[in-house]
Amino acid sequence: MVNRPGRRRFGSIRKRESGRWQVRYRGPDGVMRSAPQTFARKEEAQRWLTLAEAELMQQDWIDPQRGQVLVKDYAQQWIAQRPGLRPRTVALYEWILGKHITPYVGTVPVARLTTPMVRRWRAQLLTDGVSVNGAAKAYRLLRAVLMTAVKEDEMIRKNPCRIPGADQERAEERPVLTVPQVFALADAVPERFAALILVTTFGCLRWGEAVALRRRDLDADLGVVRVREAFTEQRGKGMVLGPPKSRAGVRTVALPAAVLPRLRHHLDTYVGAELEAFVFTTQSGSTIRRGGFNKLTRWQPTVAAIGAPGLHFHDLRHTGNTFAARAGTSLRDLMARMGHDNPRAALIYQHASTEADQAIAAAVNVLVLQFPGAVGGMAAGSPYSMIAEGDVS
Incomplete structure (x- = not known):
């Protein structure tokens, strides 16, 4: 049934053989289009057509055909075309998409995905045994994909996420070592890895940043570490050298003077003379992989022996960050030292001052010097065996 001439100036409504009502209208480009769905009642069809006309008049119209692409296809395209994603991040996003998004809502057209559907999807993830943190990561990825569909591709008007x-993770409380425990750990691992423990902790470095350091990046006299590169472990490729995690990751960090004797000893004993020589390697001179490091150091029994069972290597960075925060530095300078970057704080990181970073290192040095044996322990035997038990809190 077509509307009688004069009764409706915009679009048409007709009843199909199925008994449902179909809407057709002319878009701003002059092309006739149908509503993306049919309607059980004529009143519903009329209401939809009225809203479509209002959108056209307000220049808020979106071509419904754009949103017919499936969520899985659009998300895959989003990952492939997203600028600046590191290979490890791409691999993570593709895994999340294939594991937690595509099996549930992947075949839904982008324009058909609603907030109730997203809510049911998240609830099903949790029911299927996905952790709260895992569901949060999947939710954030889907939200980011659909935000592009809203703001850049104009496929949908509102993000259904x-x-x-739903985007919040429940961060597990990670352990923080005391200063004596840090030195005890450095003493407990094989000697060629002791400086790695100290530089990672007191320099607030990530694993990939620490094992990518070259001789040219270290000044063991001034106590300065320049972070310029980072290793990532990629499936099928092994250790891949590239830029740090973010632009803020390229930074210069000052070390407390108390750890420099151990660093100088390491450079003299285990590192080649050429400026490009990597500072931390295996006995054969190859790049250290995290799994291999755990075996070479008998990590779990070793950290248990110093009173920190379950400690992860990344907790050394967390410990160093905590020491720096206790030194009374500002949030701006602390975040710059850590090499963090996000849309809200990028400008802050770019303008962090070297003087403030030196002050952090000096303040941490005062903490270290509170404990006997922190300096000059290279004389003989166990370099840090004289460190007294205690806490810096």
Whole structure:
């Protein structure tokens, strides 16, 4: 049934053989289009057509055909075309998409995905045994993909990912070592890895940043570390050298003077004379892989022996960050030292001052010097065996 001439100036509504009502209208480009769905009642069809006309008049119209692409296809395209993603991040996003998004809502057209559907998807993830943190990561990825569909590709008007708290992870409280424990750990691992423990902790470095350091990046007299590169472990490729995690990751970090004797000893004993020589390697001179490092150091029994069972290597960076925060530095300078970057704080990181970073290192040095044996322990035998038990809190 077509509307009688004069009764409707915009679009048409007709009843199909199935008994459902179909809407057709002319878009701003002059092309006749149908509504993306049919309607059980004529009143529903009329309401939809009225809204479409209002959108055209307000220049807020979106071509419904754009949103017919499936979520899985659009998300895969989003990952492939997203600028600046590191290979490890691409691999992570593809894994999340294939594991937690595509099996549930992947075949839904982008324009058909609604907030109730997103809510049911997240609830099903949790029911299927996905952790809260895993569901949060999947939710953030889907939200980011659909935000591009809203703001850049103009496929949909609103992002259906509107579930309060769904993006939040429940961070496990990670252990923080005391200063004596840090030195005890450096003493407990094989000697060629002792300086790695100290530089990572007191320099607030990530694993990939620490094992990518070259001789040219270290000044063991001034106590300066320049972070310029980072290793990432990629499936099928092994250790891949590239830029740090973010632009803020390229930074210069000052070390407390108390750890420099151990660093100088390491450079003299285990590192080649050429400026490009990597500072931390295996006995054969190859790049250290994290799994291999755990075996070479008998990591779990070793950290248990110093009173920190379950400690992860990344917790050394967390410990160093905590020491720096206790030194009373500002949030701006602390974040710059850590090499963090995000849209809200990028400008802050770019303008962090070297003087403030030196002050952090000096303040941490005061903490270290509170404990006997922190300096000059290279004389003989166990370099840090004289460190007294204690806490810096």
